Amino acid sequence: MxxxxxxxxxxxxxxxxxxxxxxxxxxxxxxxxxxxxxxxxxxxxxxxxxxxxxxxxxxxxxxxxxxxxxxxxxxxxxxxxxHWGQNWAPYYQPVRISHFMSIIPSWQKDLVQSPYDILMDPQESFGSGEHATTKLCLQALEEVVNHQESLIDVGTGTGILAIAAAKLGVKTLYGYDISDEAIVVAQKNFNLNCPQEKFQVAVNSLLDNITNSAEIITANMLEEPIRALIPQLAPHLKANGHVIISGILETKIANITQLLKQEHLAIIKISAAQGWGCIIAQKERG
Incomplete structure (x- = not known):
């Protein structure tokens, strides 16, 4: 119906x-x-x-x-x-993320110019990846990824961060989201972009009961779930692993960085755009 x-x-x-x-x-x-x-x-x-x-x-x-x-x-x-296709498709155009990565609507494949370009099939519930927090996370991934083998994307949504990580060379990818619909969308988008790669995606609340660990954890979510996630980060990070967090209002960055430091995560970089912040942190040597 x-x-x-x-x-x-x-x-x-x-x-x-x-x-x-x-x-x-x-x-x-x-x-x-x-x-x-x-x-x-x-x-x-x-x-x-x-x-x-x-x-x-x-x-x-x-x-x-x-x-x-x-x-x-x-x-x-x-x-x-x-009707999604009729009402929304005309509004979406390629979005430049960096000098070699763009987000391109799936119906405009002819505009792909780089192996790092990402095709997205926007959905009304999950957006197209155009928002400032997504751009900040993608730019942070470009900075952080340097031969790492594994990544966990918490609150994966469209799967766009896992897709970018795969294109940057990360081979072992996990994605979790509380929404059944998000999981379907994320897997579809990943298959569209990286049909030869594997994305292990599942319904889950944050990192509750997850035993996997990774060299990078990404989380582009709202402040409340970010606060709940922070104590779970270090136990799921490999030695010297990195965290990329966004979805935080710029005015709340100081509070979040303090929570990260309490969990022995050193702040590497803070960036902001359009009132939103992004934090790159690294697991301290224990």
Whole structure:
């Protein structure tokens, strides 16, 4: 049975778009559309998910980030025609990550120019990899990967970080996510890009009950699960292993770095873009 979808419009001035986008991502929304004439932003959700409680939580998040109630208006359009390929495909164009890596929509294969380019089949639930946190993680991977053999991607989502790692030469790849749907999407995207490689992907909450260890652990998630994950990192890292963490608001980086240091993870580099931060840390010699 086909889902009923609703559109939520956040009507506000363009100078508030970045803040509203951050609030939506905190609410775990990544497919965000600009309304015509820059009237505001819009998202699509299954009608049963777009409840008064959901909207109220979004308002709380917006207020916490500094947007007053008078600066925006929420408007719900019920029973919209939501066909992913027709509605969203025209909005996606190649995204340059570095001088030799780009994210390219899967229907634009002819634009692939580098063996490091990543084809993605964007999904309304998991985004296309365009967000600043994904770019920061990919750039961090380019810096960190240097003949390492293994990587664990926690909260794998689209699988984009595992795909990038495979293209950079990492051979043993594990991915975990709490969503059954994410696992299917991640495996599909990985097979599209790296059909000769193996990606061991499974439903799991963080690293609970996981016995694998790796030389690199990536986690592009929201602050709350990042905080829960931090005590699990060092036990799952091989000697001198690296951690790449993003999904953290730039204003919260100091708090997260302190937690990492308490777990004997030395901070190697901090980067930021569009209000979001990314941390590279390394397991201290024990």
């Amino acid at each position: 086909e889902k009923n979808w609703s559109q939520l419009q956040i009507l506000t001035n363009p100078e508030n778009f970045e803040l509203v986008t951050n609030a939506l991502i905190i609410q775990q929304i990544t497919g965000i559309e600009n309304l015509n004439h820059d009237r505001g932003l819009a998202i699509y959700l299954p009608s049963e998910q777009l409840t008064k409680d959901w909207c109220h939580q979004l308002q709380i998040t917006l207020n916490q980030l500094g947007l007053t109630d008078s600066a925006y208006q929420l408007q719900i359009i019920a029973n919209v025609n939501m």
